[in-house]
Amino acid sequence: MKNGIETGNGRLVGLDLGTSNVSFVVCEEQPERGIELLGIGVRPSQGMQKGMVSNIDTLVDSIVEAKSVAEQMAMCEIDRVFVGITGSHIRGTNSTGVVAIRGAEVTENDIERVSESAQAVPISSNEMLLHTISQQYIIDGQPGIQHPLGMCGVRLEAKVHVVAGSASPIENILKCVRLCDIEVEGVILNHIASGQAVLSDDEKTLGVAMLDIGEGTTDLALYSEGSIVHSATFPFAGIHITQDIAVSLHTPTEEANRVKKHYGSAISRNMGSDETFELIVIGDSQPSRAHRRYLAEVIEARLEEIFLMVREHLQKSGQTELIRAGLVLTGGTSKMVDISRLANRILNVPVRLGTANYSGELSELVKDPGYSTGIGLCEYGHFLRREGTDLINKERQEVSEGMKHRVSGAFRKLFMREHPSVYQSHSQ
Numbered sequence: 248m249k250n251g252i253e254t255g256n257g258r259l260v261g262l263d264l265g266t267s268n269v270s271f272v273v274c275e276e277q278p279e280r281g282i283e284l285l286g287i288g289v290r291p292s293q294g295m296q297k298g299m300v301s302n303i304d305t306l307v308d309s310i311v312e313a314k315s316v317a318e319q320m321a322m323c324e325i326d327r328v329f330v331g332i333t334g335s336h337i338r339g340t341n342s343t344g345v346v347a348i349r350g351a352e353v354t355e356n357d358i359e360r361v362s363e364s365a366q367a368v369p370i371s372s373n374e375m376l377l378h379t380i381s382q383q384y385i386i387d388g389q390p391g392i393q394h395p396l397g398m399c400g401v402r403l404e405a406k407v408h409v410v411a412g413s414a415s416p417i418e419n420i421l422k423c424v425r426l427c428d429i430e431v432e433g434v435i436l437n438h439i440a441s442g443q444a445v446l447s448d449d450e451k452t453l454g455v456a457m458l459d460i461g462e463g464t465t466d467l468a469l470y471s472e473g474s475i476v477h478s479a480t481f482p483f484a485g486i487h488i489t490q491d492i493a494v495s496l497h498t499p500t501e502e503a504n505r506v507k508k509h510y511g512s513a514i515s516r517n518m519g520s521d522e523t524f525e526l527i528v529i530g531d532s533q534p535s536r537a538h539r540r541y542l543a544e545v546i547e548a549r550l551e552e553i554f555l556m557v558r559e560h561l562q563k564s565g566q567t568e569l570i571r572a573g574l575v576l577t578g579g580t581s582k583m584v585d586i587s588r589l590a591n592r593i594l595n596v597p598v599r600l601g602t603a604n605y606s607g608e609l610s611e612l613v614k615d616p617g618y619s620t621g622i623g624l625c626e627y628g629h630f631l632r633r634e635g636t637d638l639i640n641k642e643r644q645e646v647s648e649g650m651k652h653r654v655s656g657a658f659r660k661l662f663m664r665e666h667p668s669v670y671q672s673h674s675q
């Protein structure tokens with residue numbers, strides 16, 4: 248007990264530093280049952296834009312406020328977190344490593360060597376490695392192997408997804424968290440966290456795209472054969488819809504955000520031409536009225552642009568055909584009326600809205616698509632902690648202190664562990 252508040256080793260906290268909200272999600276690890284939600288703390292975010300810190304002081308204040316709300320609700324002290332990272336600086340690369348199997352069958356040493364070879368992707372001196380995620384092993388041309396240990400063969404290949412990001416934006420985030428007297432237990436890509444929270448194992452195996460449309464960024468993650476194969480971040484999301492409305496209807500930003508949520512729709516032709524709503528117009532002392540169809544036209548134009556950008560990106564990456572299970576939308580902007588119909592019209596795949604799959608105690612608290620990243624940070628953090636958190640921690644500290652950007656032993660070991668489906672299933 249500290250200050251009358253309980254502390255505990257089984258606590259697991261996710262910290263989502265969004266452009267719109269700072270959210271803490273506090274969970275507890277349960278033997279054999281994954282994680283159980285204890286509480287959340289959400290405050291408006293000041294000082295965070297599109298995954299980058301724009302003002303240290305205001306961001307620290309937002310974190311401190313949200314932390315206090317979460318601590319009161321969860322009745323525990325928060326001293327360490329898994330923090331989410333996103334931004335246009337994030338780079339995901341698929342890589343393959345090949346080694347000759349030394350004996351008659353695959354040993355731990357062969358797996359270590361092949362993982363080392365696979366993660367030898369060029370990382371520049373101002374980048375930091377975030378994840379090396381195992382996709383599959385191939386022995387003598389036979390693909391789809393998840394457990395190569397003990398198998399016979401001559402040639403062992405490993406396919407991995409390596410995620411790296413610019414060191415400075417990540418260092419700034421770590422600095423702000425530490426200024427709040429919170430230790431960073433791990434850094435997790437937001438896309439991976441949201442995917443963990445909202446996608447089913449079946450979808451990941453069949454092939455699915457997840458789009459987390461927030462306030463400042465739209466995060467795309469593509470899964471196939473159970474593993475992430477592609478990730479990207481687009482710097483357009485809810486704030487751009489709000490700004491378009493503010494300009495088009497000549498209304499203050501706060502009012503634009505309000506009318507967007509209350510009267511907006513992603514498909515304008517579904518809106519009756521005579522439906523109107525009341526709003527404040529800049530410079531007018533009396534409220535005015537505007538047409539809902541016009542509001543929807545403004546929203547539709549921006550969302551269409553975002554989905555077209557995603558479509559073009561997928562086409563360029565040559566991975567459209569992997570999306571056999573369709574698209575899952577999450578993030579606060581996915582609450583826009585008719586957004587899944589618009590996405591379906593443009594991307595021509597089945598679309599569903601995704602909230603956290605978590606179904607334990609207090610699950611209604613996180614059944615908002617804005618909290619997908621926060622709960623996913625806890626779920627993925629739980630997986631990492633079980634499979635080798637100390638290694639990550641050690642590595643993060645080394646990276647942080649010495650600005651060491653090259654991969655070494657801890658990540659090599661993690662390579663074998665960061666593939667959820669390889670090991671016992673975690674809390675989904």
Ligand SMILES: Nc1ncnc2c1ncn2[C@@H]1O[C@H](COP(=O)(O)OP(=O)(O)OP(=O)(O)O)[C@@H](O)[C@H]1O
Nearest residue numbers: 265266267268461462463464485579580582583617
């Ligand atoms: N009902 C709604 N309809 C449309 N948009 C909504 C609705 N509710 C919230 N939003 C929008 O969702 C956005 C916030 O989403 P979210 O909380 O996922 O963002 P964030 O995680 O803080 O930001 P980011 O991840 O982009 O940095 C805001 O733009 C907000 O206006």
Ligand SMILES: [Mg+2]
Nearest residue numbers: 265461578620
């Ligand atoms: Mg977000």
